[in-house]
Amino acid sequence: MKVLQLRTEKCVQCGECMSACSKAWFKEDNPALSRIKIENKATYPNINVCNQCGACIEICPTKALERDANGIVQVRKDKCTSCLMCVGFCPSASMFFNAAKQTEPFKCISCGICAKACPTGALELLTTPESK
Amino acid sequence: MITVNGNQSEWEEGLTVKQLLARENYTFRMLSVWINDRPVEKKDFPTHLIPDRANVQVIHNISGG
Amino acid sequence: MEMKEMKLLSEWSYEPAKIQRGYANETLYVGLGNKDGNYKFEKRPVSEDMKENFTGGRGFGLKLLWDAVKEGTKWDDPENELVIAGGPFCGITQYPGTGKSYTVFLSPATKQTYNSNAGGYFGPFLKFSGFDALEVQGKADRPVVVFIDGDNFKVQIFESTLEDNNAYYISEELHDYFAKDEQDKRTISVISTGMAAKTSYIVGLNFSFYDVRRKAVRLKQAGRGGGGTVLCDKNIAAIVVKRTKFTGIENDPVDVETIMKAGASLHKRIHDHDNEQCQMRAAGTAHLTEIMDDYELLPVHNYKYGSHKDIGNISSHEYIKLFSQGTADGCWYGCSLACAKAVDHFPLQTGPWKGKEVVVDGPEYETAAGLGSNVGIFDPHWTIEANFYADHYGLDTISLGTTMAWVCECYELGLINKENTHGLEMTFGNKKDLMELIHRIANAADDFAVATGWGIEAAREYYSKNYGADLEVMKKIGMVCQGLEASEYRCQESMAQWGGYFLTLKGPQHDEAWLIFMDMVNKQLPTYEDKAEALYFFPCFRLWFSLHGLCKLPWNDIEPVDNSIKYKGIEAARVPEHLNNYLNIYTAITGKPLDRDGMILQSEKVYNFERIFNLRMGKGTSKFHEAPDRGLGPVWEDEWMARPDYFDTKLKEFGEEIEGKSVKEKITLLQKHRRAQWEQLKAAVYKRRGWNKNGIPTLKTVKRLGIDYPEVVALLEKHLKPEDEFEEE
Numbered sequence: 001m002k003v004l005q006l007r008t009e010k011c012v013q014c015g016e017c018m019s020a021c022s023k024a025w026f027k028e029d030n031p032a033l034s035r036i037k038i039e040n041k042a043t044y045p046n047i048n049v050c051n052q053c054g055a056c057i058e059i060c061p062t063k064a065l066e067r068d069a070n071g072i073v074q075v076r077k078d079k080c081t082s083c084l085m086c087v088g089f090c091p092s093a094s095m096f097f098n099a100a101k102q103t104e105p106f107k108c109i110s111c112g113i114c115a116k117a118c119p120t121g122a123l124e125l126l127t128t129p130e131s132k
Numbered sequence: 133m134i135t136v137n138g139n140q141s142e143w144e145e146g147l148t149v150k151q152l153l154a155r156e157n158y159t160f161r162m163l164s165v166w167i168n169d170r171p172v173e174k175k176d177f178p179t180h181l182i183p184d185r186a187n188v189q190v191i192h193n194i195s196g197g
Numbered sequence: 198m199e200m201k202e203m204k205l206l207s208e209w210s211y212e213p214a215k216i217q218r219g220y221a222n223e224t225l226y227v228g229l230g231n232k233d234g235n236y237k238f239e240k241r242p243v244s245e246d247m248k249e250n251f252t253g254g255r256g257f258g259l260k261l262l263w264d265a266v267k268e269g270t271k272w273d274d275p276e277n278e279l280v281i282a283g284g285p286f287c288g289i290t291q292y293p294g295t296g297k298s299y300t301v302f303l304s305p306a307t308k309q310t311y312n313s314n315a316g317g318y319f320g321p322f323l324k325f326s327g328f329d330a331l332e333v334q335g336k337a338d339r340p341v342v343v344f345i346d347g348d349n350f351k352v353q354i355f356e357s358t359l360e361d362n363n364a365y366y367i368s369e370e371l372h373d374y375f376a377k378d379e380q381d382k383r384t385i386s387v388i389s390t391g392m393a394a395k396t397s398y399i400v401g402l403n404f405s406f407y408d409v410r411r412k413a414v415r416l417k418q419a420g421r422g423g424g425g426t427v428l429c430d431k432n433i434a435a436i437v438v439k440r441t442k443f444t445g446i447e448n449d450p451v452d453v454e455t456i457m458k459a460g461a462s463l464h465k466r467i468h469d470h471d472n473e474q475c476q477m478r479a480a481g482t483a484h485l486t487e488i489m490d491d492y493e494l495l496p497v498h499n500y501k502y503g504s505h506k507d508i509g510n511i512s513s514h515e516y517i518k519l520f521s522q523g524t525a526d527g528c529w530y531g532c533s534l535a536c537a538k539a540v541d542h543f544p545l546q547t548g549p550w551k552g553k554e555v556v557v558d559g560p561e562y563e564t565a566a567g568l569g570s571n572v573g574i575f576d577p578h579w580t581i582e583a584n585f586y587a588d589h590y591g592l593d594t595i596s597l598g599t600t601m602a603w604v605c606e607c608y609e610l611g612l613i614n615k616e617n618t619h620g621l622e623m624t625f626g627n628k629k630d631l632m633e634l635i636h637r638i639a640n641a642a643d644d645f646a647v648a649t650g651w652g653i654e655a656a657r658e659y660y661s662k663n664y665g666a667d668l669e670v671m672k673k674i675g676m677v678c679q680g681l682e683a684s685e686y687r688c689q690e691s692m693a694q695w696g697g698y699f700l701t702l703k704g705p706q707h708d709e710a711w712l713i714f715m716d717m718v719n720k721q722l723p724t725y726e727d728k729a730e731a732l733y734f735f736p737c738f739r740l741w742f743s744l745h746g747l748c749k750l751p752w753n754d755i756e757p758v759d760n761s762i763k764y765k766g767i768e769a770a771r772v773p774e775h776l777n778n779y780l781n782i783y784t785a786i787t788g789k790p791l792d793r794d795g796m797i798l799q800s801e802k803v804y805n806f807e808r809i810f811n812l813r814m815g816k817g818t819s820k821f822h823e824a825p826d827r828g829l830g831p832v833w834e835d836e837w838m839a840r841p842d843y844f845d846t847k848l849k850e851f852g853e854e855i856e857g858k859s860v861k862e863k864i865t866l867l868q869k870h871r872r873a874q875w876e877q878l879k880a881a882v883y884k885r886r887g888w889n890k891n892g893i894p895t896l897k898t899v900k901r902l903g904i905d906y907p908e909v910v911a912l913l914e915k916h917l918k919p920e921d922e923f924e925e926e
Contacts, residue, residue, distance in 0.1 A: 137718070162475075162761075171761070193756060193769060194488070195711075195750070195753040
């Protein structure tokens with residue numbers, strides 16, 4: 001399964017990843033629409049992005065959250081009722097929403113566009129062994 | 133003597149909030165304790181001392197039904 | 198699926214309303230004729246006046262029922278209706294507890310209006326199908342299934358081919374019948390009752406939803422007041438609604454962002470703190486049993502006692518072990534409080550499905566206590582089986598529990614005997630015979646079972662006439678008022694809760710005011726005026742939820758961590774942050790501002806209208822607000838001797854000398870003093886509510902509330918007497 005690996009010490013908070021992600025998925029350059037969020041803590045950045053742990057899967061009342069063939073947790077919009085329980089229950093608060101664009105939440109699906117855009121190598125898409 | 137929810141109650145030196153709750157058999161989880169109109173945080177129940185002649189209110193925040 | 202294809206009797210197509218700012222602005226009327234197959238369908242508009250004065254939900258239900266019936270209408274006349282309505286919040290998915298609907302009808306048990314709330318999908322799907330309310334009137338000429346097809350905008354009436362007339366069978370079959378495939382089953386909701394509805398008055402309605410993980414139907418109940426009896430009287434086997442598509446803005450809010458933010462943040466709060474607060478996700482409302490026991494509030498042996506040594510057997514720990522954990526148990530999308538717990542693979546030991554492994558919905562606290570400690574049984578497996586069959590047969594677990602507890606005491610006092618009961622030994626704790634009685638009530642097996650199934654008020658008349666049982670004694674120990682059995686809290690030691698049970702609109706159901714702790718433990722209501730203020734405010738406050746499609750549990754069964762530090766006293770009990778969520782979401786849906794006063798006004802209009810409606814039906818006055826002796830304190834010596842120091846102190850507080858008095862004398866004195874307090878409480882509450890001494894809303898009150906319709910004024914002028922007025926201050 002491909003998951004984003006984070007090398008936080010290399011992050012210079014340039015915002016290129018958020019720009020690339022939001023433009024790719026929402027056609028708008030806006031950090032609020034990015035599926036990876038860089039937060040500025042006092043002495044270091046915090047990179048908040050889904051690690052495909054799957055804790056949200058059992059929370060969803062319609063089973064709209066499921067792993068695809070590559071093991072990535074996807075939001076199936078045809079089943080999603082926009083209840084946002086997954087947002088509240090994500091252990092790392094990595095499920096996001098933005099009312100202006102849609103009522104369904106959104107998350108990282110390991111496409112790697114942000115890793116390509118990152119100038120310092122702080123993000124890398126790596127294949128991890130499948131966990132049972 | 134102290135007052136607990138309007139009733140007179142015994143006091144002794146070193147009486148903590150936690151001890152008082154046990155003595156009054158207030159076992160409910162979601163309690164808030166106010167002493168002389170000031171709230172006591174839950175984490176301080178085991179150590180917070182109740183002064184003599186205090187007006188203690190033990191509010192059960194129970195929703196019920 | 199077993200059922201044969203159903204014959205279509207009548208069909209009607211409609212143009213669906215577009216939901217605007219929380220309202221479809223139309224209601225659906227279905228007339229069944231009068232056993233003559235004369236089916237009728239109508240779309241009716243919702244007026245601005247209706248929204249202004251009745252808001253939605255229970256308010257719409259009362260308004261539509263008022264228009265449908267006349268002063269002399271009986272519950273089993275064809276004019277009686279079942280009216281089901283959600284409200285402006287109903288159907289949003291982002292905030293916990295927004296799938297509720299109220300069913301309003303003339304009740305066989307109370308002989309006035311009753312309104313019963315249920316969780317689940319029916320209310321939202323009805324609204325998405327284009328209707329703010331459904332009215333069903335008349336009686337079908339054969340058992341029918343009414344199908345509201347919100348996908349194809351048709352209403353159809355089928356001749357039922359259901360072979361078993363009990364709820365789980367009906368619900369499973371109809372989810373199967375109307376669904377295209379397994380995936381489609383969750384787009385359906387079924388209203389049904391059970392076989393007990395043929396003869397019993399303590400029969401409610403089941404509202405289904407489909408559990409996609411369990412692959413089984415789940416049932417929530419509009420349990421109280423006899424709605425199931427009315428459904429059966431109308432010859433309706435089931436009401437079904439289907440709606441497949443809806444979006445996160447189906448309710449057409451002005452500002453969905455506010456709703457999304459409030460919802461996500463409450464989900465997070467529940468995730469972080471439910472486990473250290475009420476444990477709703479793990480135990481549901483059954484988390485309350487040991488708490489009630491600790492404070493002498495658990496009903497034990499027909500409310501005689503408040504605690505029992507075997508409480509450990511029915512504590513939340515025991516139920517958490519039996520409920521399946523970690524599955525999405527909300528009764529509508531977006532409820533992260535998820536209190537609809539279930540026991541899976543439960544093997545039934547008795548009855549028509551003996552040996553079958555079933556999903557049991559619950560028990561809730563009321564069932565754990567009513568079909569548990571109140572009948573002297575401390576065995577969760579017995580309670581779970583009783584819960585299952587009660588739901589399946591349609592029996593209201595609260596009325597059933599309280600009635601059976603009363604029966605046990607009557608039996609143990611020798612008021613009725615084994616011959617009367619057709620061989621059943623109705624002693625507290627007799628698991629075998631109490632379970633057998635449940636089956637016999639459902640089956641109308643004999644005269645005793647049928648009479649008992651009418652509920653306490655009618656049963657005691659029967660026992661008195663036919664068994665020579667002492668009616669006065671049965672009245673003292675019967676926890677019933679206005680024809681409705683009390684729910685499962687011991688109100689004896691809290692004067693405010695006497696009012697919370699016996700000064701209510703519909704009977705001693707705790708959804709008006711639950712003030713026991715505020716009064717008895719926290720001592721926050723020391724004077725009559727304080728109690729009266731609480732008995733004015735909280736019923737209005739809680740009624741607000743019933744107008745909107747809201748469940749009250751997410752309001753105060755989860756709290757912000759600093760709620761009781763930031764806010765003092767009774768203000769903390771209002772959970773201001775969550776209250777503000779509701780005000781903000783109301784505006785986010787409708788575009789209209791709302792503050793606390795506005796909230797109370799919406800409720801107060803409907804509160805008083807309901808009171809006046811009950812007056813119209815021949816009730817609704819002071820004499821029906823009576824408290825049984827058992828509701829005010831001990832009746833027998835063993836109750837006094839369970840807490841002798843406590844009761845001696847209570848008697849001394851009235852200035853009585855206790856030296857040299859027998860227990861019997863002390864009981865009589867305490868009852869006398871408390872009854873005098875009861876009369877004072879009643880007067881203080883009536884005054885605060887803007888009613889006269891006879892409990893009737895005054896003309897001044899109805900004018901202030903804007904509900905002075907000509908019919909209302911005419912009715913009041915008939916009943917208001919100058920000698921009943923309170924003096925102006």
